[in-house]
Amino acid sequence: MLKGIPPLLSPDLLHVLASMGHGDELVLADANFPAATHAKRLIHLPGTSAPEVLQAVLQLMPLDDFVAQAALTMQVVGDPAARPPVVMEFNAALQAHGCAPSTGLERFAFYDRAAQAFAIVATGETRIYGNILLKKGVVRP
Numbered sequence: 001m002l003k004g005i006p007p008l009l010s011p012d013l014l015h016v017l018a019s020m021g022h023g024d025e026l027v028l029a030d031a032n033f034p035a036a037t038h039a040k041r042l043i044h045l046p047g048t049s050a051p052e053v054l055q056a057v058l059q060l061m062p063l064d065d066f067v068a069q070a071a072l073t074m075q076v077v078g079d080p081a082a083r084p085p086v087v088m089e090f091n092a093a094l095q096a097h098g099c100a101p102s103t104g105l106e107r108f109a110f111y112d113r114a115a116q117a118f119a120i121v122a123t124g125e126t127r128i129y130g131n132i133l134l135k136k137g138v139v140r141p
Contacts, residue, residue, distance in 0.1 A: 006056035016119045024118040030130030041119035050125035051089040058097040062137035072133040075104035086130040
């Protein structure tokens, strides 16, 4: 056990977060997401919700402030302007950490981007559209 690190973050996920560099991307995926199909590196966190994993990740990983959008969620098919409750929870977590709210990305564009991500974290999130892509920033001195 380590002090100051959320216990939700597994050793494998901590290694991924530490290994990522500026601009690398991480996907937190819901239980329906085809994570094994798309992942270069796959971390399983069953029994966790995507917003609670996001909260834990944001305690350690800064988001990229050199880009307009460092957090992207999957748009609702047929209603791209909709914001499901899980996305609202993501945005509340982002705001609590001083980050801009997420922007929606079309479903297949999200899949394509996820396939290029450094890693995908398969959470136990059961709500649909519980997926968020994060672009890592820099840790400033």
